[in-house]
Amino acid sequence: MQLPKIPDTPVVLQMLNWIFRPMAYMEECRQRYGDIFALKLQKNSPPLVFVNHPDDLEQILSHDTKELEAPGDLNDLFEGLLGKSSVITLSGTEHQRQRQLLMPPLHGERMRHYSQIIHDITAKVISQYPQGQSFNVRTISQEITLRVIMQAVFGLDEGVRAKKLQQLLGEILENGSSVWLITLLYFPALQRDFGPIKIWGRQGQLQEEADQLIYDEIQERREHPDASRTDILSLLMDAKDAAGQPMTDVELRDELITLLTAGHETTATAIAWAMYWIHKLPQVKEKLLQELDSLGDNPDPTTIYKLPYLSAVCVETLRIYPVGMLTFARRVKTPITVGGCELAPGTPIVGSIYLTHQREDLYPQPKQFKPERFLERQFSPYEYLPFGGGARRCIGLAFAQWEMKLAIAKILTMRELELVNNTEVKPQRRGLVTGPDHPIQMVIKSQRQIKSRSLETSTVG
Numbered sequence: 201m202q203l204p205k206i207p208d209t210p211v212v213l214q215m216l217n218w219i220f221r222p223m224a225y226m227e228e229c230r231q232r233y234g235d236i237f238a239l240k241l242q243k244n245s246p247p248l249v250f251v252n253h254p255d256d257l258e259q260i261l262s263h264d265t266k267e268l269e270a271p272g273d274l275n276d277l278f279e280g281l282l283g284k285s286s287v288i289t290l291s292g293t294e295h296q297r298q299r300q301l302l303m304p305p306l307h308g309e310r311m312r313h314y315s316q317i318i319h320d321i322t323a324k325v326i327s328q329y330p331q332g333q334s335f336n337v338r339t340i341s342q343e344i345t346l347r348v349i350m351q352a353v354f355g356l357d358e359g360v361r362a363k364k365l366q367q368l369l370g371e372i373l374e375n376g377s378s379v380w381l382i383t384l385l386y387f388p389a390l391q392r393d394f395g396p397i398k399i400w401g402r403q404g405q406l407q408e409e410a411d412q413l414i415y416d417e418i419q420e421r422r423e424h425p426d427a428s429r430t431d432i433l434s435l436l437m438d439a440k441d442a443a444g445q446p447m448t449d450v451e452l453r454d455e456l457i458t459l460l461t462a463g464h465e466t467t468a469t470a471i472a473w474a475m476y477w478i479h480k481l482p483q484v485k486e487k488l489l490q491e492l493d494s495l496g497d498n499p500d501p502t503t504i505y506k507l508p509y510l511s512a513v514c515v516e517t518l519r520i521y522p523v524g525m526l527t528f529a530r531r532v533k534t535p536i537t538v539g540g541c542e543l544a545p546g547t548p549i550v551g552s553i554y555l556t557h558q559r560e561d562l563y564p565q566p567k568q569f570k571p572e573r574f575l576e577r578q579f580s581p582y583e584y585l586p587f588g589g590g591a592r593r594c595i596g597l598a599f600a601q602w603e604m605k606l607a608i609a610k611i612l613t614m615r616e617l618e619l620v621n622n623t624e625v626k627p628q629r630r631g632l633v634t635g636p637d638h639p640i641q642m643v644i645k646s647q648r649q650i651k652s653r654s655l656e657t658s659t660v661g
């Protein structure tokens with residue numbers, strides 16, 4: 201029986217490589233061991249198997265009920281922040297029930313409703329920056345996505361509670377993206393407050409404050425119901441499961457914090473990368489501006505959403521440096537052969553989205569940013585999978601795609617921007633996802649007058 205190959209280095213070295221240089225390490229392992237390999241990342245758990253061949257991905261992602269399962273207990277790294285009732289940490293029928301409750305407000309149909317929010321908030325945020333001022337593009341994209349998700353989830357943008365919650369979430373996620381916090385997660389023995397390492401305790405304190413604000417908001421809604429509200433919290437408070445039961449306050453809290461955290465950092469990073477590539481490659485920017493300008497004043501959001509070149513730029517952005525490096529882990533239920541290797545029940549297995557997107561046989565010259573590849577051919581859901589697949593496929597996929605396209609279109613039509621310098625930016629770990637290895641500094645050169653003027657005057661507040 202052939203098993204997936206595992207590096208013969210000590211466990212602690214495998215863990216450190218995985219924490220500090222996950223993408224380079226995966227590439228080295230694929231080169232050395234082939235399309236399927238395993239890493240020993242925790243002392244008392246079985247090695248984690250990595251696959252990246254589209255056939256193997258199809259096998260692991262489309263067999264969620266028979267040979268493989270997608271249990272929430274494999275995501276227990278998230279439990280501290282998201283809670284036990286989050287869709288990410290739940291398993292089986294409970295997981296399916298929560299997905300069914302959460303999907304309708306995030307469905308493609310609802311996106312027209314959120315497009316005005318995305319449009320207005322992007323305009324407000326970008327207008328805060330005067331000509332000549334340089335800024336980290338991630339600061340802007342993060343403010344846009346945090347305010348948009350707050351508005352979509354709670355119907356809140358302005359107001360004391362909204363501002364406080366935005367500030368707390370910003371800080372929680374910034375701390376969570378520290379590689380040291382991830383090290384603490386992999387080395388649980390270090391999870392104490394000692395010496396200068398106060399980050400763990402501070403994180404708990406911030407979370408408690410954020411939780412209190414969320415519970416206050418739920419309480420207020422229960423005391424003063426308002427049937428005209430259309431935000432996700434209101435929809436979830438009205439939702440009932442098959443047995444006619446509404447969600448409890450704890451379930452509501454866990455799902456709201458899940459949407460707020462999963463829904464803003466990821467999309468903020470994707471927008472920041474897109475802005476980097478657009479301004480790094482003049483031919484990409486020129487083509488994109490031509491396409492956007494051809495729409496005239498006040499284009500319909502659906503028309504923007506369907507623009508072929510804008511879509512190709514966004515898709516290529518999530519291919520070259522996918523924000524989520526991996527799918528969530530699946531676990532083998534009955535003996536199964538994947539990629540020529542026998543896997544025993546209990547084996548955890550992940551799809552390496554990063555390695556799949558770097559496959560030379562699918563994407564020639566994979567390190568080059570070429571939106572045209574998506575105009576020239578179609579890719580299967582197992583060749584291109586920035587949002588994962590199967591039972592745990594990202595429920596915010598439509599939301600993220602709309603937000604990326606509308607925010608980028610709005611920024612580019614409002615302002616002429618350029619990169620402050622031409623330094624190459626590479627991806628690195630940011631907590632459990634990835635992001636730029638240093639700030640992408642940009643500067644506003646001028647206002648763009650063409651065609652976007654009437655949009656600006658109507659929305660900048």
Ligand code: HEM
Nearest residue numbers: 288462463466467524527528587588589592593594596600
């Ligand atoms: C560019 C932005 C985003 C990227 C790249 C991304 C990527 C992913 C990936 C790779 C997964 C794991 C899928 C799997 O294991 O098969 C996932 C799951 C998830 N995403 Fe996203 N995501 C993004 C935006 C969002 C947004 C905007 C939301 C919510 C509004 C969201 C909510 C979730 C949730 C709740 C799950 C867990 C689903 C489950 O366990 O059933 N994501 N996402």
